[in-house]
Amino acid sequence: MALALENIVKAFKKDVVLDGISLSxxxxxxxxxxxxSGAGKxxxxxxxxxxxxxxxxxxxxxxxxxxxxxxxxxxxxMAFQNFALxxxxxxxxxxxxxxxARNMNKTGIKxxxxxxxxxxxxxxxxxxxxxxxSNGQKQRxxxxxxLVGEPDILLLDDPLRNVDAKLRFEMxxxxxxLLKDQNATVIYVTQDYKEAMxxxxxxxxxxxxxIEQTGTPSDIYLTPANVEIARLFGDPVINLxxxxxxxxxxxxxxxxxxxxLTIDAGYLDVVGRDCIVxxxxxxxxxxxxxxxxxxPLEIETETPLNEKTVTLGLTLNGREIMVSxxxxxxxxxxxxxxxxxxxxxxxxxxxxxxxxxxPQASPAAKAQGAT
Amino acid sequence: MSAVLKLTSVxxxxxxxxxxxxxxxxxxxxxxxxxxxxxxxSSGCGKTSALRMIAGFEETSRGTIELAGREVQAxxxxxxxxxxAFEGYSLYxxxxxxxxxxxxxxxxxxxxxxxxxxxxxxxxxxxITDILHRYPTSVSGGQQQRASLARALIRDADLHLLDEPMGxxxxxxxxxxxxxxxxxxxxxxxxxxxxTHDQTEANALADRIAVMEGxxxxxxxxxxxxxxxxxxxxxxTFVGEPPMNVFEAQASDQxxxxxxxxxxxxxxxYGPDAFAPDVRAMLLARKDIMLGVRPYAxxxxxxxxxxxxxxxxxLGDQSHIAASFAQGxxxxxxxxxADVAVGEAIxxxxxxxxLHVFDKETGAALSHGAKMA
Numbered sequence: 001m002a003l004a005l006e007n008i009v010k011a012f013k014k015d016v017v018l019d020g021i022s023l024s025x026x027x028x029x030x031x032x033x034x035x036x037s038g039a040g041k042x043x044x045x046x047x048x049x050x051x052x053x054x055x056x057x058x059x060x061x062x063x064x065x066x067x068x069x070x071x072x073x074x075x076x077x078m079a080f081q082n083f084a085l086x087x088x089x090x091x092x093x094x095x096x097x098x099x100x101a102r103n104m105n106k107t108g109i110k111x112x113x114x115x116x117x118x119x120x121x122x123x124x125x126x127x128x129x130x131x132x133x134s135n136g137q138k139q140r141x142x143x144x145x146x147l148v149g150e151p152d153i154l155l156l157d158d159p160l161r162n163v164d165a166k167l168r169f170e171m172x173x174x175x176x177x178l179l180k181d182q183n184a185t186v187i188y189v190t191q192d193y194k195e196a197m198x199x200x201x202x203x204x205x206x207x208x209x210x211i212e213q214t215g216t217p218s219d220i221y222l223t224p225a226n227v228e229i230a231r232l233f234g235d236p237v238i239n240l241x242x243x244x245x246x247x248x249x250x251x252x253x254x255x256x257x258x259x260x261l262t263i264d265a266g267y268l269d270v271v272g273r274d275c276i277v278x279x280x281x282x283x284x285x286x287x288x289x290x291x292x293x294x295x296p297l298e299i300e301t302e303t304p305l306n307e308k309t310v311t312l313g314l315t316l317n318g319r320e321i322m323v324s325x326x327x328x329x330x331x332x333x334x335x336x337x338x339x340x341x342x343x344x345x346x347x348x349x350x351x352x353x354x355x356x357x358x359p360q361a362s363p364a365a366k367a368q369g370a371t
Numbered sequence: 372m373s374a375v376l377k378l379t380s381v382x383x384x385x386x387x388x389x390x391x392x393x394x395x396x397x398x399x400x401x402x403x404x405x406x407x408x409x410x411x412x413s414s415g416c417g418k419t420s421a422l423r424m425i426a427g428f429e430e431t432s433r434g435t436i437e438l439a440g441r442e443v444q445a446x447x448x449x450x451x452x453x454x455x456a457f458e459g460y461s462l463y464x465x466x467x468x469x470x471x472x473x474x475x476x477x478x479x480x481x482x483x484x485x486x487x488x489x490x491x492x493x494x495x496x497x498x499i500t501d502i503l504h505r506y507p508t509s510v511s512g513g514q515q516q517r518a519s520l521a522r523a524l525i526r527d528a529d530l531h532l533l534d535e536p537m538g539x540x541x542x543x544x545x546x547x548x549x550x551x552x553x554x555x556x557x558x559x560x561x562x563x564x565x566x567t568h569d570q571t572e573a574n575a576l577a578d579r580i581a582v583m584e585g586x587x588x589x590x591x592x593x594x595x596x597x598x599x600x601x602x603x604x605x606x607x608t609f610v611g612e613p614p615m616n617v618f619e620a621q622a623s624d625q626x627x628x629x630x631x632x633x634x635x636x637x638x639x640x641y642g643p644d645a646f647a648p649d650v651r652a653m654l655l656a657r658k659d660i661m662l663g664v665r666p667y668a669x670x671x672x673x674x675x676x677x678x679x680x681x682x683x684x685x686l687g688d689q690s691h692i693a694a695s696f697a698q699g700x701x702x703x704x705x706x707x708x709a710d711v712a713v714g715e716a717i718x719x720x721x722x723x724x725x726l727h728v729f730d731k732e733t734g735a736a737l738s739h740g741a742k743m744a
Contacts, residue, residue: 198684312550
């Protein structure tokens with residue numbers, strides 16, 4: 001294990017920012033810390049970097065307890081959303097700073113800087129001062145500086161936040177290869193769920209209460225631990241409707257806009273309980289009026305979303321529903337449409353606690369699943 | 372249908388006419404009643420200058436602006452009958468958010484009940500009903516932005532101008548609010564121009580998009596047309612996410628077949644009938660071209676040009692795949708979860724109907740699929 005945090009507590013005066021955070025990152029892994037501002041993500045990075053010390057708990061890097069270890073002795077590279085380049089030094093000297101600090105010889109520095117600059121496609125601007133660089137070039141320079149010392153741990157604090165959409169997309173595709181080539185162990189902070197899913201081997205979803213779920217992108221998207229996490233991942237946002245599961249002849253059912261939908265028999269335990277059903281916009285499809293379980297939807301408007309078309313509609317109860325489908329596939333643009341929900345792709349949450357409810361794998365449920 | 376707004380040969384110079392900074396260059400635009408238009412471009416492209424001239428906050432250096440049958444370029448903003456949600460056209464700090472939103476209707480002496488009903492409707496849509504009694508400085512930037520938007524949308528005016536209306540919204544709300552706002556505007560038939568740097572927002576809301584760069588209007592067309600027939604390389608690569616794949620290519624006639632050499636030893640070969648005669652003739656006459664293909668139009672197939680996967684990123688509802696291809700990278704979008712590993716070799720097909728050909732020097736579009744541009 002490259003990095004382990006155990007029961008980290010950090011307070012600023014009476015404000016407890018981190019209250020018992022534990023986290024571990026494997027060698028070569030990219031762990032994304034995802035969450036809204038104010039969740040304590042940056043404080044956590046600063047603790048790992050050694051800029052501040054925890055009130056309680058231990059930080060271990062490469063098996064070594066970091067208590068009392070100076071930041072420069074921790075084997076850490078960092079890059080930030082505001083780039084934090086030295087304004088009076090050109091890109092070369094900025095990138096070389098970690099090497100100069102450890103007294104590497106000039107030839108060694110030059111070849112190392114050139115190599116990393118080539119990899120990041122900034123070799124043509126190496127003699128430029130930060131103010132002469134575009135935001136994209138600044139970001140690459142900062143990244144090069146973080147990588148050049150071949151740190152054990154790389155801390156990236158929302159590095160793509162201030163670059164334009166096109167470059168952000170490009171970097172999102174490039175970064176994993178770059179990080180893999182360096183065999184870097186990375187903690188990557190972002191507020192962009194797409195970045196989190198694209199870059200993270202695992203994602204730790206953090207909010208003011210702490211880390212609420214840690215898992216692979218699949219775990220987080222397909223089995224979000226609570227309503228809030230379900231809302232944070234996905235665009236358009238997941239549809240959430242109040243339901244109370246009931247038992248009927250066909251099995252366990254919920255009612256969507258007056259139309260019953262049979263759900264997994266493993267939800268038998270939650271019959272009669274107030275729940276929220278979460279239905280992702282891409283788990284809904286348009287169907288013919290006479291299809292079984294077709295739910296009428298009054299179409300309000302259609303908004304293209306990159307390679308998708310998003311339809312906003314109202315159910316008979318006046319509840320908003322968003323449906324998303326690949327652009328160019330058929331669907332009604334106005335009037336009344338009919339939708340069907342894939343019962344295998346619904347999420348059920350407790351209405352009081354917001355916690356996810358998974359169906360119990362009862363023998364009956366298994367039998368039904370087998371047919 | 373006639374134009375509500377008509378800009379004819381509009382120029383904006385900062386500094387002396389002719390020698391100052393030419394921020395907007397002979398700009399022509401017709402906007403029909405009830406249309407939603409997006410002025411789209413990166414910072415400094417001239418979109419905000421254009422909007423401010425229409426609003427009357429900037430002097431029009433040359434040309435005419437006609438709104439609802441009157442020439443307005445010399446009129447002060449208040450006499451143009453334009454509703455605005457703008458940076459720098461902020462909320463009145465001394466009255467509550469609710470009073471700000473209702474201000475124009477009250478000034479027009481609408482009955483209180485009607486004002487209240489309209490305020491309720493627009494603020495429910497934008498989810499700001501809980502801040503109506505608060506003062507602008509005590510609410511967040513995103514809430515101020517929505518209050519400003521509500522104040523503009525509630526009005527009855529010849530034209531609604533919205534400057535980056537949704538820049539500060541939390542991402543979870545953005546797609547939903549875009550849908551609601553579009554529905555609200557369409558239901559009332561409001562003629563609207565919005566300025567944005569975000570091509571996703573422009574595509575989501577606009578009937579037509581005016582793409583600007585360097586003070587010059589690059590293309591003014593529906594989102595569909597811009598997607599299928601971008602006027603030039605700038606428009607083609609600026610609009611669309613992921614951006615269009617672009618490669619340098621050399622066309623040649625190989626025994627009747629058209630061969631496109633993309634460098635790095637990669638050739639795409641197309642049969643004698645793959646292109647319409649005029650497109651084929653153009654390709655062979657031009658030789659050196661820029662070839663564009665949108666990520667959604669690149670398909671993995673058993674037969675096709677070789678590419679090697681360098682990233683496969685699943686975003687929940689789609690997969691973005693990047694693969695090394697020719698001398699560069701090609702990006703594909705798939706709607707299902709793509710089952711390919713990094714390092715794996717794939718074959719991709721670039722169908723003639725999905726190829727966009729651009730002039731290598733000027734970037735102007737030459738052909739889109741089967742048709743000449």
